[in-house]
Structure formats: C-alpha cells, structure tokens
Amino acid sequence: MAEIKADTALRHTLVVSEPGVSDEKPPKPKRVASLDIFRGLTVALMILVDDAGGQWPVIGHAPWNGCNLADFVMPFFLFIVGMAIPLALKRIPNRLLAVKKVLIRTFKLLFWGLLLQGGFSHAPDHLSYGVDMRRIRWCGILQRIALAYLIVALVEMYSKSEQTDDQATTEFSVFELYYWHWLLAACILIVYMALLYGMFVPDWKFTVQNPDSIYYGKTLRVVCGVRGKLDPPCNAVGYIDREVLGINHMYKRPAWRRSEACNENSPYEGPFKRSAPSWCYASFEPEGILSSISAVLSTVIGLHFGHVLVHLQDHASRLKHWLLMGLALLISGLILHFTHAIPLNKQLYTLSYVCVTSGAAALVFSAFYIVFDIWGLKCFFLPFKWIGMSAMLVYVMAAEGIFAAFINGWYYDDPHNTLIYWIQKHVFIKVWHSMRVGILLYVIFAEILFWAVVAGIFHRLGVYWKL
Helix, strand or coil: CCCCCCCHHHHCEECCCCCCCCCCCCCCCEECHHHHHHHHHHHHHHHHHHHHCCCCCCCCCCCCECCCHHHHHHHHHHHHHHHHHHHHHCCCCCHHHHHHHHHHHHHHHHHHHHHHHCCCECCCCCCCECCCCCCCCCCCHHHHHHHHHHHHHHHHHHCCCCCHHHCCCCCCHHHHHCHHHHHHHHHHHHHHHHHHHHCEECCEEEECCCCCCCCCCCEEEECCCEECCCCCCCCHHHHHHHHHCCHHHCCCCCHHHHCCCCECCCCCCCCECCCCCHHHHCCCCCCCHHHHHHHHHHHHHHHHHHHHHHHCCCHHHHHHHHHHHHHHHHHHHHHHHHCCCCCCECCCCCHHHHHHHHHHHHHHHHHHHHHHHHCCCCHHHHHHHHHHHCHHHHHHHHHCCHHHHHHHCCCECECCCCHHHHHHHHHHHHHHCCHHHHHHHHHHHHHHHHHHHHHHHHHHHCCCCCC
C-alpha cells in the first residue's frame, strides 16, 4: 500500500535472467508479478478482516497478545513498501529528484491518512463528515506507512554509493553493501527496547467520551507506577502516546475492548462486564509513536529483500536467501513468544511480532515468486494482481468504505434502507440463513471481487490512481 499506488511501470521492473538470451542485447525489463499480487492479496485481506472480522473473531485483530490473520496486514504492507523502494529509486538517477518524489509521496500519504482515519470521514455507516479538532486522530495506517517509507527511502538514497548497483554481489555481500540499513535497524531496536522496558509509567486518568457508556463524562483512574510492563494499561507505548498525542487524539475503539477482562462476549464485540477494569473504557493508539518506530524494522527487512531481488541474478540464489532468512525470522519470533521472553503483540509492535510477521511475509512472497515469476501461473490470481496495481483506489473505496457511503447516501424512507443493506440481507444473509456466513460471502463477492473487476477494467484502460 505504500507504495499503495499503481505507478508500477517504472517502479516494479527489473531484468530477470532468462536462458538463451544473448549478452549483446539486454532483455526487456520484466514486471515482478509476485509483488503486484502480494500487494493485491494484502489489500484484499484488509477488506476481509475489517468488514468480516466482527463476525469471525479468528480473523480479526487479537485483543492483546497473539497474532490473528488481521495482525499480518500492516507488516505485510510495510514489507512490500521496503521491497518496492530499491526497484523504484534505481530508475531515478538524480538524487534531488528522488528526494522530491519521496517527500511529495510522504505528504500525500499523510494527507489521505488524516482525511480517512483522522475522524473527518464517517463512512460507510454515518452520512456525515467533519471532525472536532480537539479529538482528531493524528495516527493511522497511512501515517505509519508514510513514516516508514520516508525514513527508509532517505537512508537508502543517502547511504548508497554510485558504484553499488554495478558491484558483483553474493548472498552475504548484500548485507555488507547496505550495512547502513542494518545500523539503522539496530539503533531503532535499541531505542525501542530501552523505552519499552526502561520507561517508568505512572498512574494516569482519563474522562470517558463514549456517550453509550455508563461512565460517560466521568473521570476514571488507572493505577500503574511500574516499569517494563507489557500489559494493556501500563505499557510505555500507551504512556508516550498519552503524553505526546493526548488521549483525546487516540483510537477510540482499541482491540482490547474484546478481551476477556473487559467484554462479556469475548472475543466478539459486546457489552462490558460490570467488573471490567477502568482501562477498558480508555482509548489506545495501535499506530502510535513508539510502535511506529518499531514498525520501521518491517520496512528495513523488506528493503533487504528488494536488494536481493536487484543484485542476485538467478532464481535459485534469490530463493535460497529469502527462504533461509524468512525461516530464521519466523522461528526466532516464535521462540521469543513461546518462551515468554517477548510476546507477540501487534498493538506494541514487539520484536517477536516483527520477526514472525516479516518471516511470514518472506515465505509468502517466496512462494508467490516461484508460482508467478518462475512458473508463470498468473491466470487464477489476476484479480489480486489488478487490485495490487490499483491498491490506493481499492483501499479508499472499499477498505475505507467511501464507495459504500456514497451508495448509502441514496436511501428510501430510512437511512438503513439502502441498496447495500438490501443486498447484504436478501442476497447473502437470508439465502444462507446465517449472519456470519452471509457477511463473509458479501465481503468476498460484493466487495473484494467487485473491486478486483473494477481495477481490472481500469488496468485495461491504463488508468491508475497514483500517489
């Protein structure tokens, strides 16, 4: 998604070695189909988990520790961002021009992030817009992507020598050529771990803003006074966000609301328990400051995989490198989690979470590379490729519900009597006699597949939404 755009004619091309090609005439640059399809799959996953996750908690975000399907979406996006950077910047020889493009794209991502997730858009269920600036949400998905993209792209440009692209490389020399990136990752990890485990978190209080809550308007207190805790109320990630952003500018419906400590229907949405602790009613920013700093690590790892794609010229060497590194990351993260050293936690973006999700991204991409770029079996996955080439369009219209809000704006007698609700109820839910199955099928066919077809039509017309 970050490069949540479809300007891929220049950005996602490289020379893929082909047997029997003469050295005198270089082969025509060839698109990396696996990257488009991986991006498209990730956008489709976002739509699926956002719109069907309420009915299927196993695919929604884990309430706190753990890793469900939804928790792979953000790191997959960041991994793809990293992979795209060397493919994009190698086509821009002028450094100042490259910096200008990176800055412009960063500001565009920030703008769309604030517009779509800052509270201005109330799509798709509420036919209104506008946000109280005292409660605007400063952080979000696109804002995190913008930060990671900006930092990693600038380091890539200013740490890369002019001779780097021409140097012969082996599997291990790729690390040596780009040692600055690993120094950046080490610095980020040291700062993150020092703050996460070393910062003192005092007691804090907040005023409940939810008008449906029995405590609406009341000020509640949360007792902490600890250091190094990774539980929901007393971690350094939340503390930094409350101090810097302000609790009124944080996400109002954090995933922890579905935890067993808070919710009667956990892991489903439902009323709070009468014995729910005070922090259940508070806001928490899942794309906050400290966790976004840690999220840059996912992009650095993706960047390394992009370098392997550029420098290693045969499929076997690339796959060996990717698979070994992906397995090492995945196993390391699982060991950290199951030995209770560092839990898997998307909200905190812990080291184990970085390792597991980056390792999974590496293995998924490697499998896609084999199937699509080596074997050439793309036919059945064309919908994902089309979505990946128009990712910004599908993200805004489907994942953020802008198109559904437009349709809902044309209602008959009652705002809930719209074409969207009618299709959900009569074509899917009533036919299958199940809310859960009906919603799942609606999301798959009426959202994901529908927008895949739209993106495919735009692709045939050569129309893309560029950032």
